[in-house]
Amino acid sequence: MSDRVPFTFDGVSLEGRYGESLAAALMGAGYTDFRQTRTGHARSIFCGMGVCQDCLVNVDGKPNQRACMTKLEKSVSVESEIFGRPLPAVAEGQPFKLIDDVPEESPEVLVIGAGPGGLSAAIAARRSGARVVVADERPAPGGQYFKQVLVDGRDVAPPDRQHLEGRRLIETALKLGVEIRNNMDVWGAFGPNDLVATEAGFIRRFSPQRLVVATGAYERGVPVPGWTLPGVMTTGAAQTLWRSYRRLPGARILIAGNGPLNMQVASELKDGGAEIAGVVELAEMPLLKSISALSRMAAAAPRLVRDGLRYRSRLSDVPIVYGSAITRIAPSENGLTVQVSSYPDAGKTGTRTFEVDTVCLGYGFQPSNEILRALGCEHVFDSQRGQFVAVLDDKCRTSVENVYSLGDCTGLGGARVALSNGRIAGWAVAEDLGHAPPPSNELDQERRNLSRHQRFQAALWELYAAPRPKIDLASPDTIVCRCEEVTVSQIQDVLKSENPSIGDLKRATRAGMGSCQGRYCGPILSELVAASKGQPPDDSVRFAPRMPVKPVCIADIARIAKP
Amino acid sequence: MTGPTGTEPTVAHPDLPEIGILIIGGGIVGSCLAGFLAKEGLDVAVVDSGWAGGTTANAGSLHVQMQSIFLQRFPHLVHRLEASLGLYKSAAAYWSDFQKELGADCEVKVNGGLMIAENQEQLDFLAKKAKREAELGLEVDVLDRASLDRIAPYLGPAVIGAELCAHEGKVNPLLANKAIRAWGKTHGAVRLAEERVLQLTADKAGFRATTARGQIKAGKVVLAAGYESMALAAQLGVHVPTRADPLHMNITEGTAPFITHLVQHANRPITLKQLGSGQAVIGGGWPAELGAPGRIPVVKLSSMVGNLSLAQHIIPQLSPLRVIRTWAGINTGVDGCGVIGAAPSVSGLYFAIPGDAGYTLGPLTARLAADCIQGRAPGEDISSCDPDRFTAI
Ligand SMILES: Cc1cc2nc3c(=O)[nH]c(=O)nc-3n(C[C@H](O)[C@H](O)[C@H](O)COP(=O)(O)OP(=O)(O)OC[C@H]3O[C@@H](n4cnc5c(N)ncnc54)[C@H](O)[C@@H]3O)c2cc1C
Numbered sequence: 001m002s003d004r005v006p007f008t009f010d011g012v013s014l015e016g017r018y019g020e021s022l023a024a025a026l027m028g029a030g031y032t033d034f035r036q037t038r039t040g041h042a043r044s045i046f047c048g049m050g051v052c053q054d055c056l057v058n059v060d061g062k063p064n065q066r067a068c069m070t071k072l073e074k075s076v077s078v079e080s081e082i083f084g085r086p087l088p089a090v091a092e093g094q095p096f097k098l099i100d101d102v103p104e105e106s107p108e109v110l111v112i113g114a115g116p117g118g119l120s121a122a123i124a125a126r127r128s129g130a131r132v133v134v135a136d137e138r139p140a141p142g143g144q145y146f147k148q149v150l151v152d153g154r155d156v157a158p159p160d161r162q163h164l165e166g167r168r169l170i171e172t173a174l175k176l177g178v179e180i181r182n183n184m185d186v187w188g189a190f191g192p193n194d195l196v197a198t199e200a201g202f203i204r205r206f207s208p209q210r211l212v213v214a215t216g217a218y219e220r221g222v223p224v225p226g227w228t229l230p231g232v233m234t235t236g237a238a239q240t241l242w243r244s245y246r247r248l249p250g251a252r253i254l255i256a257g258n259g260p261l262n263m264q265v266a267s268e269l270k271d272g273g274a275e276i277a278g279v280v281e282l283a284e285m286p287l288l289k290s291i292s293a294l295s296r297m298a299a300a301a302p303r304l305v306r307d308g309l310r311y312r313s314r315l316s317d318v319p320i321v322y323g324s325a326i327t328r329i330a331p332s333e334n335g336l337t338v339q340v341s342s343y344p345d346a347g348k349t350g351t352r353t354f355e356v357d358t359v360c361l362g363y364g365f366q367p368s369n370e371i372l373r374a375l376g377c378e379h380v381f382d383s384q385r386g387q388f389v390a391v392l393d394d395k396c397r398t399s400v401e402n403v404y405s406l407g408d409c410t411g412l413g414g415a416r417v418a419l420s421n422g423r424i425a426g427w428a429v430a431e432d433l434g435h436a437p438p439p440s441n442e443l444d445q446e447r448r449n450l451s452r453h454q455r456f457q458a459a460l461w462e463l464y465a466a467p468r469p470k471i472d473l474a475s476p477d478t479i480v481c482r483c484e485e486v487t488v489s490q491i492q493d494v495l496k497s498e499n500p501s502i503g504d505l506k507r508a509t510r511a512g513m514g515s516c517q518g519r520y521c522g523p524i525l526s527e528l529v530a531a532s533k534g535q536p537p538d539d540s541v542r543f544a545p546r547m548p549v550k551p552v553c554i555a556d557i558a559r560i561a562k563p
Numbered sequence: 564m565t566g567p568t569g570t571e572p573t574v575a576h577p578d579l580p581e582i583g584i585l586i587i588g589g590g591i592v593g594s595c596l597a598g599f600l601a602k603e604g605l606d607v608a609v610v611d612s613g614w615a616g617g618t619t620a621n622a623g624s625l626h627v628q629m630q631s632i633f634l635q636r637f638p639h640l641v642h643r644l645e646a647s648l649g650l651y652k653s654a655a656a657y658w659s660d661f662q663k664e665l666g667a668d669c670e671v672k673v674n675g676g677l678m679i680a681e682n683q684e685q686l687d688f689l690a691k692k693a694k695r696e697a698e699l700g701l702e703v704d705v706l707d708r709a710s711l712d713r714i715a716p717y718l719g720p721a722v723i724g725a726e727l728c729a730h731e732g733k734v735n736p737l738l739a740n741k742a743i744r745a746w747g748k749t750h751g752a753v754r755l756a757e758e759r760v761l762q763l764t765a766d767k768a769g770f771r772a773t774t775a776r777g778q779i780k781a782g783k784v785v786l787a788a789g790y791e792s793m794a795l796a797a798q799l800g801v802h803v804p805t806r807a808d809p810l811h812m813n814i815t816e817g818t819a820p821f822i823t824h825l826v827q828h829a830n831r832p833i834t835l836k837q838l839g840s841g842q843a844v845i846g847g848g849w850p851a852e853l854g855a856p857g858r859i860p861v862v863k864l865s866s867m868v869g870n871l872s873l874a875q876h877i878i879p880q881l882s883p884l885r886v887i888r889t890w891a892g893i894n895t896g897v898d899g900c901g902v903i904g905a906a907p908s909v910s911g912l913y914f915a916i917p918g919d920a921g922y923t924l925g926p927l928t929a930r931l932a933a934d935c936i937q938g939r940a941p942g943e944d945i946s947s948c949d950p951d952r953f954t955a956i
């Protein structure tokens with residue numbers, strides 16, 4: 001099969017690599033404007049992982065397809081999506097059906113998410129003898145950390161060590177007989193044994209005996225003037241473009257935010273041939289006070305520390321601006337003009353300006369806990385990290401019977417913690433189902449591994465500890481809700497005059513009503529509402545969990561596969 | 564004196580120790596009523612257990628013709644529904660005037676509503692229904708496929724004909740609720756949000772309503788608490804059999820406007836329309852689960868699948884649209900008619916409970932209740948809504 005695929009974009013003939021996402025192919029061809037919002041503003045790839053809904057394009061007449069999640073495998077005609085474009089004519093609908101017409105699949109274990117956490121849980125449960133299905137929305141397993149190189153060709157750089165470790169994990173799962181179902185978007189959780197998904201345009205139902213939720217995380221939204229412009233994306237989106245599709249997000253890139261991922265991605269993109277204009281980090285420069293954190297990290301995970309130092313040394317000629325944040329992004333003649341100031345005290349070191357074509361924002365993560373919340377699993381607010389984390393016991397059991405969860409969707413822990421907890425959860429699920437328990441020495445060993453990884457993670461957070469901006473970097477007219485284009489001042493007007501609940505703030509401003517379902521504005525609004533009520537954030541200041549967990553096409557709900 | 568749980572002493576409500584008229588329930592009816600009474604210069608407050616009241620979960624359909632699912636579910640109440648048809652017609656029309664009163668664009672549109680048929684049997688049913696409705700004063704018409712093609716080309720090949728009711732339409736509830744609240748506020752209506760009335764008592768001096776924050780003394784009380792009115796009235800020894808109907812709703816992302824009518828089905832539960840935002844709102848009687856008391860009701864997978872499958876079956880062009888949210892709201896049913904006016908046995912107690920399509924009936928119900936409270940003759944015949952019609956407990 002040829003590794004090139006022709007396609008058109010707004011009538012222009014282009015060529016992409018077989019297997020890459022439409023977003024990658026379009027970026028490769030130099031296009032950044034993917035769609036137009038209701039108010040006529042251009043949007044492009046932002047999250048790169050199917051969450052933000054900013055990359056919507058029209059594919060062969062099908063509206064609102066996520067370019068970042070749509071695989072280029074045959075010649076297609078792609079058009080930029082324009083809000084309010086008339087729907088195509090459809091001659092006939094599907095016959096009217098009821099839920100009882102949808103056949104149910106009943107694996108012993110359903111794992112949602114094929115990242116390190118989900119795969120490792122699936123492998124452990126399968127090894128103990130359980131029948132396991134893993135569902136993942138992406139076209140290939142691996143999740144965020146182990147996303148594989150999904151394209152071929154002479155100009156494609158070979159996989160690195162991280163890719164290969166992931167490939168081994170995936171191969172192990174498949175060899176053991178774990179059923180991995182790609183392109184399977186689990187969009188509804190109506191009970192621990194009542195899950196609903198769509199797979200390649202068909203509705204699917206699952207009634208597993210045990211559910212393992214390992215849905216990972218997505219990047220936190222930090223509004224700053226210009227953060228909706230094409231050319232501004234999350235660090236993770238840039239990383240996926242490069243690691244999976246071997247496309248660079250731009251030629252001259254500024255990376256900003258908080259945490260180790262930004263350094264890693266800067267170094268990866270530089271190796272790929274991009275020019276890194278700088279890395280802007282909220283945390284202060286690691287000084288003597290951090291030596292204790294560093295040495296604890298080195299003791300816990302020497303290889304990861306070596307990796308970190310390697311990334312840093314590859315960036316030796318790149319300006320790293322500590323204790324600072326991007327305070328403004330504006331379009332310029334050749335791309336974007338970016339203002340960087342010290343944060344939180346804006347005046348401390350003055351303002352610097354960068355001219356780039358791409359900005360990556362990586363301010364840490366928010367757990368993808370929509371399914372857990374829908375099932376009623378208990379969460380508590382972690383005020384330091386500004387996120388709700390699931391309440392789990394030492395076997396990764398949630399507060400709801402038969403529901404297990406692990407990995408980044410339960411609160412951030414990183415890939416190593418996810419791998420370890422996956423094993424512990426997988427064993428526990430299998431044992432719970434009546435299969436053989438793991439040898440106790442293996443379990444003990446795994447618990448020791450886990451606490452080592454957790455020590456590493458805790459020290460890492462200490463190293464990157466920084467004040468957490470909410471809307472402090474934004475101006476009154478900066479958009480908070482990307483989908484409905486609701487600004488900071490619109491939010492503040494309602495907050496000031498009405499002292500509303502979060503649901504009423506949503507109804508009054510439409511913030512959180514768009515297709516990303518409040519993933520970016522929701523966490524910010526929760527904290528603002530809690531603050532205005534003078535209470536710590538709890539479940540009452542969160543958007544109520546709503547189905548579907550991701551937007552789902554009506555045709556796909558109505559289309560039932562022949563048994 | 565002790566509080567509702569019998570242990571803590573009851574204190575006067577810190578923000579509202581006393582008020583002339585207390586409206587319990589700040590949904591569409593309570594909010595409108597507060598505005599009307601405040602505008603007349605009365606001392607009025609509305610208290611709601613949420614922030615904006617229960618009916619904010621509704622879909623903003625303006626219903627007039629008799630809904631097929633009501634006829635199927637409650638055949639014994641058809642005569643009651645018929646008795647309030649005139650009120651429905653006036654209420655839908657009143658929305659346009661009320662929008663002017665509010666001075667805001669709430670996207671009130673009266674383009675007519677279609678109840679579609681997929682086969683001859685359903686069409687015959689519609690013909691019979693239309694005949695009866697015409698006798699009762701509604702402007703209705705039964706259309707064949709060729710006539711439908713002219714006014715509703717978006718309907719798919721499964722549809723062979725439909726009943727058109729000229730009085731039906733839609734309103735955007737988000738815009739309307741916001742405007743109503745602002746209008747009430749300008750006229751001086753007081754609002755207490757996120758407070759549930761836990762206990763209601765009456766004596767010669769008037770009423771006492773107790774919330775978690777304290778006790779409110781009131782000269783008059785209006786129950787506009789939807790299905791929860793039954794339990795509140797019972798505390799005063801008055802029987803009003805309100806019924807909770809938790810219903811499932813879906814909403815899609817926006818697209819170009821193409822569905823011009825309110826669309827229903829002759830034989831299956833569905834109401835479907837497109838908002839000004841281009842979003843299709845799809846609901847119409849698929850059940851939800853009530854959930855725990857005081858908690859939001861929960862959507863059901865079976866309702867979601869059935870409702871959406873039916874939507875794309877009758878309007879295939881909806882197929883590629885994505886559903887972005889579902890929710891459940893609790894509708895209030897009584898016996899096909901609302902409950903409006905003074906309670907029979909407790910002086911100073913009033914009801915303002917609309918019939919089944921409560922959002923359609925909301926502003927008019929509130930206006931009529933205001934007339935009753937002010938001792939005026941209501942401008943409509945509300946004999947079918949008399950609170951006196953239920954046998955005492
Ligand atoms: C954008 C991003 C980039 C990162 N890059 C790095 C890095 O370079 N180095 C590093 O050390 N760490 C990185 N991390 C952190 C690391 O990837 C995670 O800690 C690790 O992947 C956690 O594993 P997990 O299995 O919990 O989740 P993930 O690996 O995120 O896997 C979750 C999987 O669940 C699937 N899923 C989610 N919801 C559904 C649903 N409803 N239906 C079906 N499937 C669903 C997703 O498609 C995904 O494949 C990154 C994280 C993110 C979010």
Ligand code: FES
Binds near residue numbers: 044045046055069
């Ligand atoms: S970039 Fe495709 S959904 Fe966010």
